[in-house]
Amino acid sequence: MSSTLPTSAQNPETGTARVKRGMAEQLKGGVIMDVVNAEQAKIAEDAGAVAVMALERVPADIRKDGGVARMSDPNMIEEIIEAVSIPVMAKSRIGHFVEAQVLQSLGVDYIDESEVLTPADEVNHSDKWAFTTPFVCGATNLGEALRRIAEGAAMIRSKGEAGTGNVVEAVRHLRQIKNEIAKLRGFDNNELFAAAKELRAPYELVKEVAELGKLPVVLFSAGGVATPADAALMRQLGAEGVFVGSGIFKSGDPAKRAAAIVKATTFYDDPKIIADASRNLGEAMVGINCDTLPEAERYANRGW
Amino acid sequence: MSSTPVIGVLALQGDVREHLIALAAADAVARPVRRPEELAEVDGLVIPGGESTTISKLAVLFGLMEPLRARVADGMPVYGTCAGLIMLADKILDPRSGQETIGGIDMIVRRNAFGRQNESFEATVEVTGVGPVEGVFIRAPWVESVGAQTEVLAEHGGHIVAVRQGNALATSFHPELTGDHRMHALFVEMVRDAR
Numbered sequence: 001m002s003s004t005l006p007t008s009a010q011n012p013e014t015g016t017a018r019v020k021r022g023m024a025e026q027l028k029g030g031v032i033m034d035v036v037n038a039e040q041a042k043i044a045e046d047a048g049a050v051a052v053m054a055l056e057r058v059p060a061d062i063r064k065d066g067g068v069a070r071m072s073d074p075n076m077i078e079e080i081i082e083a084v085s086i087p088v089m090a091k092s093r094i095g096h097f098v099e100a101q102v103l104q105s106l107g108v109d110y111i112d113e114s115e116v117l118t119p120a121d122e123v124n125h126s127d128k129w130a131f132t133t134p135f136v137c138g139a140t141n142l143g144e145a146l147r148r149i150a151e152g153a154a155m156i157r158s159k160g161e162a163g164t165g166n167v168v169e170a171v172r173h174l175r176q177i178k179n180e181i182a183k184l185r186g187f188d189n190n191e192l193f194a195a196a197k198e199l200r201a202p203y204e205l206v207k208e209v210a211e212l213g214k215l216p217v218v219l220f221s222a223g224g225v226a227t228p229a230d231a232a233l234m235r236q237l238g239a240e241g242v243f244v245g246s247g248i249f250k251s252g253d254p255a256k257r258a259a260a261i262v263k264a265t266t267f268y269d270d271p272k273i274i275a276d277a278s279r280n281l282g283e284a285m286v287g288i289n290c291d292t293l294p295e296a297e298r299y300a301n302r303g304w
Numbered sequence: 305m306s307s308t309p310v311i312g313v314l315a316l317q318g319d320v321r322e323h324l325i326a327l328a329a330a331d332a333v334a335r336p337v338r339r340p341e342e343l344a345e346v347d348g349l350v351i352p353g354g355e356s357t358t359i360s361k362l363a364v365l366f367g368l369m370e371p372l373r374a375r376v377a378d379g380m381p382v383y384g385t386c387a388g389l390i391m392l393a394d395k396i397l398d399p400r401s402g403q404e405t406i407g408g409i410d411m412i413v414r415r416n417a418f419g420r421q422n423e424s425f426e427a428t429v430e431v432t433g434v435g436p437v438e439g440v441f442i443r444a445p446w447v448e449s450v451g452a453q454t455e456v457l458a459e460h461g462g463h464i465v466a467v468r469q470g471n472a473l474a475t476s477f478h479p480e481l482t483g484d485h486r487m488h489a490l491f492v493e494m495v496r497d498a499r
Contacts, residue, residue, distance in 0.1 A: 012427040012461075019424045022481045023442050025319040026353045026386070045400070048362060050317060050355040085400055085415065086355055087443065109421035109443070132422050266316055266362055267338065 020134035020154035038083035047258035059163025060246035095121025128152030142180035146201030160223015165287030228264030235268035252282030312337035312346035318354020348495035351388030410451030
């Protein structure tokens with residue numbers, strides 16, 4: 001055996017950071033779609049989705065219905081796992097590590113510890129290192145992203161404002177994260193200690209981001225993407241892929257819109273292709289203006 | 305004229321960036337390929353990891369499938385990792401309806417054969433001509449069987465995980481995620497030899 005190999009690589013080992021983060025690397029350039037049943041999951045797969053997010057209600061309906069939003073029924077998640085060959089993700093409440101344990105036992109490929117569901121703990125997020133299944137978490141800024149990574153998140157997404165069909169908050173969060181990373185690049189070693197304190201994030205992670213010029217995990221955008229141009233916008237702003245929640249199955253022609261958003265995500269820098277993808281898509285989801293949304297109804301404020 | 309080969313990475317979806325970095329580290333000029341005219345300009349092509357169903361659909365949709373088949377049939381060196389290995393298989397055991405491959409390697413592959421994400425793993429793999437490498441297997445396929453012209457380069461747990469046929473190379477695992485560029489160096493050498 002070569003002496004250059006770490007001992008951990010000698011024997012098969014599951015659930016390593018490289019395997020968890022590497023899974024997200026495979027999703028890059030792709031679209032992850034919210035689906036509520038097997039039929040929608042197949043439509044998403046046929047449209048070229050790289051993964052589906054299985055949940056009982058899309059965020060727009062969670063908003064409308066109110067009440068406590070929880071992990072989905074295991075039967076429904078299993079039906080979706082059976083229906084498609086692409087990866088299946090599912091959501092747990094923030095801090096609800098037992099929901100996460102259940103999702104892991106069902107064999108989902110990624111767990112989204114999501115602010116779209118009602119938080120179960122107003123202080124702590126789940127310890128994500130304790131799981132074999134990788135986690136994706138939302139963030140509105142760099143400090144939040146790094147705290148989630150410190151807890152074991154293997155992928156980060158902007159929070160945006162889910163279920164609104166309004167991309168403005170996703171843009172705000174992605175710009176915030178990118179700007180804070182760019183600022184770190186300009187800091188010398190002395191300044192990184194204070195930066196870590198200010199970001200409320202571990203120094204080692206702050207230093208790593210300053211050196212890499214990016215997060216050490218994949219960064220997607222989520223929360224409000226409704227059109228092909230929205231998806232391309234997020235990619236041009238630096239997202240490595242997009243989550244689309246309510247935007248597809250709350251629109252007039254889901255199959256067509258789903259395929260169009262996939263095209264625009266791959267050719268995000270080619271306005272001609274985005275234009276073609278945007279033609280005759282039927283009605284987009286109606287959408288909500290985020291500035292009229294009461295503070296208490298803003299999902300992005302959930303998580304700490 | 306520089307002798308540095310120009311190698312494309314099929315950039316429809318997947319871990320393109322990691323392959324571009326690995327190829328550059330192995331002394332190639334690396335660039336993303338999304339259009340037929342970009343494909344025409346490269347000396348060799350990497351097909352990255354990603355979702356094989358997505359990559360296949362986008363390749364058909366954007367008119368790349370036939371040009372890809374033509375160049376591979378013409379002997380252009382290609383290297384596929386994970387989803388890329390599936391794309392280079394002449395036959396998939398369990399394709400999704402309408403899932404097409406480029407082909408080029410006489411083998412039958414099984415998708416997600418090692419299991420779902422919870423079964424994804426790292427293990428040392430002994431690759432003929434390269435030595436032990438860190439294998440990162442993510443929802444990885446394996447090769448069920450190969451034809452007479454296909455050379456098996458590595459196995460793991462009794463299953464074929466690396467193959468070569470002529471100018472086509474494929475691995476179930478992801479060397480691009482490890483920082484060890486020997487597999488890419490081998491491929492760059494294949495591209496140099498083919499020119």
